[in-house]
Amino acid sequence: MDFAYSPEQEALRHEVRAFIAEHVTDAVLAERGQSESNTAPGRGPGASAAMQELYRKIYERGWLGIAYPKEYGGQGGDRMSQYIVEEEFTRVDIPVGMGGSGAPAILAAGTEEQKQYYIPRLIKREISFALGFTEPHAGADLASLQCRAVRDGDEYVVNGQKMYTSSAHVATHMYLMARTDPTVPKHRGISVFVFPMDTPGITVRPLWTIQNDPMAPVGTTYGHQRTNETFFDDVRIPASSLLGKENEGWRVGAMGLNLDRVGASRYLISVRRDEDIVNFVKAYSFNGYSPASDPAIRDKIAELWIEAQVCRLMTMRSMSIVEHGGAFTYEGSAEKVWAPEHGVRTTEAISQMLGPYGQLLHGSPQAIEDGVFAHNLMGSFQSGINHGSTQVMRDQISRRGLDMPRK
Ligand SMILES: Cc1cc2nc3c(=O)[nH]c(=O)nc-3n(C[C@H](O)[C@H](O)[C@H](O)COP(=O)(O)OP(=O)(O)OC[C@H]3O[C@@H](n4cnc5c(N)ncnc54)[C@H](O)[C@@H]3O)c2cc1C
Known part of the structure; x- marks a missing residue:
């Protein structure tokens, strides 16, 4: 087995380093540090103007979503190139990878319409997901989750509470695991839904962590300062929000987490x-x-x-x-x-x-x-x-x- 990089891969690494030296200036990093402190830098419309501009330039170079198919806004490239780009940008705290974005699960389980809509926007970092898995009584034992989604005509009605919904205060969309059938064994009655955070009936409250008092300084790279609890009160979402098949959410969610x-x-x-x-x-x-x-x-x-x-x-x-x-x-x-x-x-x-x-x-x-x-x-x-x-x-x-x- 050869662990060395090919000449092309080395050339890519140098190209990325040169880009970073030119564009990821101290001023850009300072603005990112002040405005977004370890939430979801550059993701979604809440990102600072400087970060949005930086991501636009990175996208134009073809370095976002490298390993994603071209028909969904990616580059159709290989994972090693994606890794090299990700490695260099992570060194300066600019995440460019798709891990944790929800995209792997959508690519694997989404309808054609969902892939066409979500993946290009996730790659360009125009939108972002908060992950709604954990609940007050369902953490490690996630399959015990109680948040309900009940089918009502062309809609589902969601009621319940999620805990530790990191980035829910800045995310544009929710990636939710909810119970759709309470009568079957617990792993079998779960479904995954994707929908906008501005849907009426969603309330996000902060959960501050140990990193918040005193606030972790710029340059801290471990740990969130804030996560959230999110409440769903009669939240009506279109049936097309379902990701994968109804009641097969355990498989969709687990696969997505693993790929993430x-x-x-x-x-x-x-x-x-x-x-x-x-x-x-x-x-x-x-x-x-x-x-x-x-x-x-x-x-x-x-x-x-x-x-x-x-x-x-x-x-x-x-x-x-x-x-x-x-x-x-x-x-x-x-x-x-x-x-x-x-x-x-x-x-x-x-x-x-x-x-x-x-x-x-x-x-x-x-x-x-x-x-x-x-x-x-x-x-x-x-x-x-x-x-x-x-x-x-x-x-x-x-x-x-x-x-x-x-x-
Ligand atoms: C900073 C932070 C960010 C997070 N962000 C998100 C997010 O964005 N979205 C989201 O949905 N969740 C998020 N989480 C929640 C996280 O996934 C859960 O905290 C985790 O799954 C554990 O659940 P719990 O806190 O309820 O602990 P519990 O389930 O109560 O577990 C307590 C301890 O017991 C251990 N334990 C439990 N059951 C077993 C077992 N069967 N065998 C061995 N050990 C066991 C656990 O490993 C843990 O150490 C976040 C958590 C943190 C701390």
Whole structure:
């Protein structure tokens, strides 16, 4: 197996780097940091003018939706090119991947009309979805969800509550899992719907996280400051909002979540922590002590870096399987265990290297780097829970990957 990039892929990487050096200026990043702090940068009409302009330029270069079919606004390219572009932009905190966008599930399960409408707009980042899965009594046990969608002529009427609907306050659309048949076993009576957030009867309330008090500084890359709870009161949506078949939503939702996990971002979020600490350690010295020459610190950083490369190879494997149309069963779950746990180990190790001042948060006069490392430590724990907890992922690996029986 050859892990090297081809000359064409290297050329693409250099092209993207040159574009970033020219267009992703400090002014653009500062505006993004102030206006959108880790919600859904560049997605939807709420994005700042500078970010919308940047995404327009990236789109014109043909770097959005590279691996998506041309008839749906993509480039009909290969996943490795998409990965390279995603990798470079994620390094400067500009997400260009389609993971978490809802597009993979729409492409796999949507009607022709849904694909034609949603996918080009998602690729251009004109619209975005909030994911409405979790409920107050249905998190890890998602199949217990109670939010109801009842068919009424050409419409469904939705009633219920969703928890942790991240980005629902900025998203243009909702990707909802709701119960359509309460009389059958719980996995079988669920359906997925996609519809606009401005449909009457939807209320979004903020759920502030630990990253909000004090607010995580610009440069923090782990953890949401805000998520939401979303209420549906007699929300009437057209029957055409159904994604896939009625009562087959468990399969549609699970497949979408699994495909959403394929991409560079999860690996890169962790790797960027490693790069940040290396840069910090190289530049830092105090009373003649230089951590860069401390053998214990060098050893730990090397260990973390090796772990990160494992994460990178897992990402490559997932992409290769999907690219070749192979069965993608447990691999996304394996990545979803390894990357967040690596992220927690990294941020904890950084905290130990920095000592007590490294734990001071944003706004404290003695905080190191304005508290970015401390906020990353707090935020890192979110990634082991959102998008499916690591415990649940381990269960999926044991059943789908190792063929172990259900307990
Ligand atoms: C920052 C953040 C953003 C999120 N964004 C979204 C979003 O956009 N949309 C959305 O729908 N949801 C979102 N979530 C919700 C997330 O998917 C759930 O929090 C997660 O599925 C766990 O559900 P729970 O919080 O109800 O915990 P619980 O289900 O109560 O679980 C509590 C703990 O017990 C463990 N556990 C539960 N059952 C088992 C089992 N059978 N075996 C082993 N361990 C088990 C879990 O892993 C967890 O550690 C987000 C969560 C966070 C923290």
